[in-house]
Amino acid sequence: MTPTRKKRLMMVLMVAVGVGIATGIFLTAFKDNMMYFKSPSEVSQQNYPVNRSFRLGGMVKESSMRRIPDSLKVQFEVTDFAASVLVEYEGILPDLFREGQGVVTIGKMQNDQLFVAEEVLAKHDENYMPPEAAAALEAAKPKYKNTNKESN
Amino acid sequence: MLASIGQFLLILSLTTAVVLMLLPMIGYYKNNDSLMRTGRPLAYLLFVLVFSTFAILVSLFVLQDFSVTYVWQHSSLALPLRYRITATWGAHEGSVLMWITVQALWIAAVARYSRSLSLSQISRVLSVLGIIATGFIAFVLFASNPFEITNPAPLDGRDLNPLLQDFGMIIHPPLLYFGYVGMSVAFSLAVAALIGGQIDEKWIRWSRRWTNLAWAFLTIGIILGSWWAYYELGWGGWWFWDPVENASFLPWLAGTALIHVQAVSERKNAFRGWTVLLAIIAFSLCVLGTFLVRSGSITSVHSFAADPFRGIFILVLLAIYAGGALTLYALRVNQLKSKDAINLESKETMLLGNSLVFITATFTILLGTLFPMIFEAMGKKISVGSPYFGLMFFLIMIPMAVLLPLGAQMKWHKDKMSSAVKALLPHFFIAGLLTVLAYFAFDGLNLRATAGVFGGFWIASTSIMQIIKFPGKPNAGFIGMSVAHLGVAVFLFGMSMTEHKDVEKDLLLKPGQTTQVAGYDFTFNGVTSIQIENYRAQQGSILVSQDGQPLVELHPQKRHYPKQQQPMTEADIYPGFTKDIYVSLGEQINDKGDWAVRIYIKPFIRWMWFGGLMMMAGALIALFNKRNKRLEQQQVDQVMKERLKLS
Numbered sequence: 001m002t003p004t005r006k007k008r009l010m011m012v013l014m015v016a017v018g019v020g021i022a023t024g025i026f027l028t029a030f031k032d033n034m035m036y037f038k039s040p041s042e043v044s045q046q047n048y049p050v051n052r053s054f055r056l057g058g059m060v061k062e063s064s065m066r067r068i069p070d071s072l073k074v075q076f077e078v079t080d081f082a083a084s085v086l087v088e089y090e091g092i093l094p095d096l097f098r099e100g101q102g103v104v105t106i107g108k109m110q111n112d113q114l115f116v117a118e119e120v121l122a123k124h125d126e127n128y129m130p131p132e133a134a135a136a137l138e139a140a141k142p143k144y145k146n147t148n149k150e151s152n
Numbered sequence: 153m154l155a156s157i158g159q160f161l162l163i164l165s166l167t168t169a170v171v172l173m174l175l176p177m178i179g180y181y182k183n184n185d186s187l188m189r190t191g192r193p194l195a196y197l198l199f200v201l202v203f204s205t206f207a208i209l210v211s212l213f214v215l216q217d218f219s220v221t222y223v224w225q226h227s228s229l230a231l232p233l234r235y236r237i238t239a240t241w242g243a244h245e246g247s248v249l250m251w252i253t254v255q256a257l258w259i260a261a262v263a264r265y266s267r268s269l270s271l272s273q274i275s276r277v278l279s280v281l282g283i284i285a286t287g288f289i290a291f292v293l294f295a296s297n298p299f300e301i302t303n304p305a306p307l308d309g310r311d312l313n314p315l316l317q318d319f320g321m322i323i324h325p326p327l328l329y330f331g332y333v334g335m336s337v338a339f340s341l342a343v344a345a346l347i348g349g350q351i352d353e354k355w356i357r358w359s360r361r362w363t364n365l366a367w368a369f370l371t372i373g374i375i376l377g378s379w380w381a382y383y384e385l386g387w388g389g390w391w392f393w394d395p396v397e398n399a400s401f402l403p404w405l406a407g408t409a410l411i412h413v414q415a416v417s418e419r420k421n422a423f424r425g426w427t428v429l430l431a432i433i434a435f436s437l438c439v440l441g442t443f444l445v446r447s448g449s450i451t452s453v454h455s456f457a458a459d460p461f462r463g464i465f466i467l468v469l470l471a472i473y474a475g476g477a478l479t480l481y482a483l484r485v486n487q488l489k490s491k492d493a494i495n496l497e498s499k500e501t502m503l504l505g506n507s508l509v510f511i512t513a514t515f516t517i518l519l520g521t522l523f524p525m526i527f528e529a530m531g532k533k534i535s536v537g538s539p540y541f542g543l544m545f546f547l548i549m550i551p552m553a554v555l556l557p558l559g560a561q562m563k564w565h566k567d568k569m570s571s572a573v574k575a576l577l578p579h580f581f582i583a584g585l586l587t588v589l590a591y592f593a594f595d596g597l598n599l600r601a602t603a604g605v606f607g608g609f610w611i612a613s614t615s616i617m618q619i620i621k622f623p624g625k626p627n628a629g630f631i632g633m634s635v636a637h638l639g640v641a642v643f644l645f646g647m648s649m650t651e652h653k654d655v656e657k658d659l660l661l662k663p664g665q666t667t668q669v670a671g672y673d674f675t676f677n678g679v680t681s682i683q684i685e686n687y688r689a690q691q692g693s694i695l696v697s698q699d700g701q702p703l704v705e706l707h708p709q710k711r712h713y714p715k716q717q718q719p720m721t722e723a724d725i726y727p728g729f730t731k732d733i734y735v736s737l738g739e740q741i742n743d744k745g746d747w748a749v750r751i752y753i754k755p756f757i758r759w760m761w762f763g764g765l766m767m768m769a770g771a772l773i774a775l776f777n778k779r780n781k782r783l784e785q786q787q788v789d790q791v792m793k794e795r796l797k798l799s
Contacts, residue, residue, distance in 0.1 A: 022512075025544075025547060026516065026519075026544065029539075029540050029543045029544055030519075030520070030523075030536070030540060032539070032540070033536055033537040033538075033539045033540035033543075034523075034534050034535075034536055034537075034540075035534060035535050035536070035537055036532070036533065036534050037533035037534060037535065053537075055533075055535060067741065069742075070660065071660060072658055072659075072660050072738075072741075072748050090658075091658045092658050092738035092739070092748045092750055093738070093739065095718050095719050095720055095721055096718050098717075098718070135533065
C-alpha cells in the first residue's frame with residue numbers, strides 16, 4: 001500500500017470506529033431512557049415492564065384519593081373505567097391534579113397491586129387532557145361503554 | 153366592525169405577500185428592472201398591512217370586544233390592561249399572527265438595510281421571503297383566524313391562563329419570535345443565492361450579519377424562556393427537554409454551527425455549500441418547531457388545543473420550504489465547489505469541526521424529540537426521558553469544550569497544531585488546578601459537574617489569555633467572539649453547579665415550625681388570605697435565617713383566579729450571586745394549618761442565564777466590525793456606480 005492509501009485507510013477506520021462508538025452510546029442512552037406508556041387496563045393484564053419505570057395514565061378515580069397522616073404521602077387510583085391501578089406518591093402534587101381529571105404518572109410497579117410514582121404530571125387546563133391520558137380512555141371506551149354513560 | 157377591518161387587512165396582506173413573491177422574481181427572470189424595483193415598496197406595504205392587522209387584534213383586546221371568539225376565550229373584564237395586551241399572543245391564533253408580524257418586520261428591515269446588494273440580488277431575496285410570508289399568512293387566514301366572530305357575544309370572557317399573566321409573557325415570546333423568524337432571512341439569502349447560482353464573499357458577509365442578529369435574538373429568547381419557567385412554573389426547573397423547548401433549541405444549535413462556518417466562507421471560497429445547507433437546516437428546524445408546538449402531537453407544557461388540520465398545514469409548508477430548498481441545493485451544489493484549498497492545521501478546519509459537533513448535537517436532540525411520534529405511528533406509546541437528552545448533550549459538548557480554545561487560538565489559513573497546543577497547555581493546568589480547588593471548596597463534585605466546571609475554567613482561562621495577547625487593537629469581531637466564549641464558560645460553570653449541587657426538599661410544615669435545609673433555617677409562619685387585582689391568594693410567610701441572623705422573609709403564594717378552576721403556584725425567590733433560595737407552597741394538608749412546602753437551594757443558577765446574555769452580547773458586538781463596515785461601504789459605492797452607468 002502507498003502511504004497516501006494507508007493514511008486514507010486509517011482515516012476511514014477511525015471514522016468507522018467513531019461512528020460505531022457514537023451509535024453504541026446513542027442506542028444505550030436511548031434504550032435506558034425510553035419509557036413506555038401503559039393504561040390501567042394493560043397494567044391489570046400484567047402487561048407492563050417489570051423493574052423499570054414507565055408512564056401510567058388515565059383519570060384520577062373519583063373519591064379515591066387518600067392522604068397518609070403527618071406525611072406528604074398520598075394514594076389514589078388511576079382508572080380508564082375498565083380497570084384501575086393503585087398509585088402511591090410522596091411529595092407535592094401539581095396544581096392541576098384533581099379527582100376526576102386526567103393524569104400521567106411516572107414510576108414502577110412495586111408489586112402487581114401498587115404503582116409507586118416518582119413524578120405526577122397534570123399539565124392540562126380544565127378543558128384539555130394530556131394526549132396520552134386521553135388515548136388511554138379512548139382505548140378503554142368499548143369496554144365500559146355499555147355500563148357507563150359518556151363521562152367525558 | 154373592527155374585527156372585520158382586521159379580517160380585511162389580513163386578506164390584503166396575503167395578496168401583497170403573493171405579489172411580493174411573484175413580481176420581483178418574474179422581474180429577475182425577465183431581466184426587467186422596473187418589476188424588480190417593486191420588491192422594496194411591496195416589502196414596506198406588507199409590513200404596514202400586517203402590523204395594522206396585529207394592532208387591530210391588540211385593540212380588540214384592549215377594548216374587550218367579546219364578540220370576537222379569540223378575545224373572549226383569552227381575556228376577561230377583570231384582566232388588567234397590560235395582560236390584555238399580552239393576551240394577544242397568549243394562544244395559538246394570536247401567536248401565529250405575531251409570527252407573521254415579526255416576519256414582516258424582518259422583511260422590511262432587509263429591504264431597508266440592503267443598499268450593498270445589487271437589484272437582482274435583493275429582488276430574489278425579497279421574493280423568497282415573500283414565499284415564506286405567503287405560506288404563513290395563509291395559515292393564519294385559513295387555519296387560525298383570530299378574527300372569528302361569536303354571536304351572540306358573551307358578557308364576559310374566559311380569562312387568560314394565569315401562568316401567562318406575568319411579566320415574562322410580555323418579553324419572552326416576542327424576542328424568541330424575532331430570533332426564530334429571523335432565521336428565515338438567512339434561509340432566504342441562501343435560497344436566493346442558489347437561484348442565482350453563485351455565492352461570493354460579499355454575499356456571505358452580508359448574510360452573516362443578519363444571521364448573527366437573528367441568533368442573538370434566539371439566544372435571549374431561549375434564556376428568557378428558561379428564566380420564566382424557573383420562577384413562574386413554580387417548581388424550580390430551568391430546562392425540561394420538553395419538545396417545545398427543544399423546538400427552539402434545535403434552530404439555535406444549527407444557527408450556532410452556521411455562524412461559525414460563515415466566518416470561514418466569508419473569507420475563503422470554501423464551505424460555501426455547507427453554509428447554504430446549514431442555513432436551510434436552521435430555518436427548516438424553525439418550521440418543524442412551529443409544527444411541533446402548533447399541532448399538539450406531542451405532550452408538552454406549551455401545547456395548545458390539538459388541531460390536526462393545523463398540523464398538516466404546517467407540515468405541508470415545511471415540505472414546500474425545506475423540500476424546495478434542498479432540491480435547489482442538490483441541483484446547484486456543483487457550482488458551489490470550494491475553490492480554495494484548506495490546510496488541515498488551520499482555524500478553518502477547527503471551525504468545520506465546530507459545525508460538525510453542533511450538527512451532531514442537533515440531530516441527536518431531534519431524534520429524541522421525534523422518536524415518540526415515530527413510535528406512535530407504529531402503534532406504541534413511548535416517551536424519551538430527559539436523562540437521555542442530558543447524557544447525550546453532555547457527551548457531545550465534551551469535544552466542543554475541548555476544541556473551542558484551540559479553534560480560537562489557531563491562525564487562519566495555516567498554523568501548526570503543536571504551537572497552538574503549546575500556547576494553551578499552561579491553561580490546561582491552570583483550569584485543572586482551579587477545578588481541584590472548586591472540588592474541595594464545594595465539598596466534592598460528581599463526574600459531570602467536575603467536567604463541566606473544568607470546561608468552564610479551561611475556556612475562560614484561554615479566552616482571557618487570547619484577549620491579553622491579541623496583537624494590536626482588538627476589532628469588534630474578536631471582542632464579540634471573546635465575550636461570547638466567556639459566556640460559554642460562565643454558562644458551563646453555572647449549569648454544572650446548579651445541576652449537581654442543588655438541594656430540593658418537599659416538607660410538611662406546621663405553623664411556627666423551624667426546619668433546617670443546607671445550613672439555612674426556614675421558619676414557617678403560617679398562611680394568610682389576601683386579595684390582589686384579579687385574583688385571591690393564600691400567602692405563606694417563611695422566614696429564612698442563617699446562624700440565628702434573619703436573612704429574608706419569603707412570601708410564596710397559591711393563587712386562585714375566579715374564572716379558572718385550578719389554583720396556581722407562585723414561588724418566592726431570594727436571588728443571589730452565588731445561590732438562589734426558592735420557596736413554593738404545595739397545598740394545605742389538614743385543617744390545623746399544616747402545609748406542604750417545597751424548598752430549593754439553587755447554587756449559581758443566575759450564572760447560567762448571565763452566560764447566555766454574554767453570548768447574545770457577543771453576537772451583537774460582532775455586528776459592529778469596522779472591517780465589515782469598510783468593505784460594505786465599498787460595495788455600496790460599487791452598486792451606486794453600476795446604477796449610474798446603467799442610467
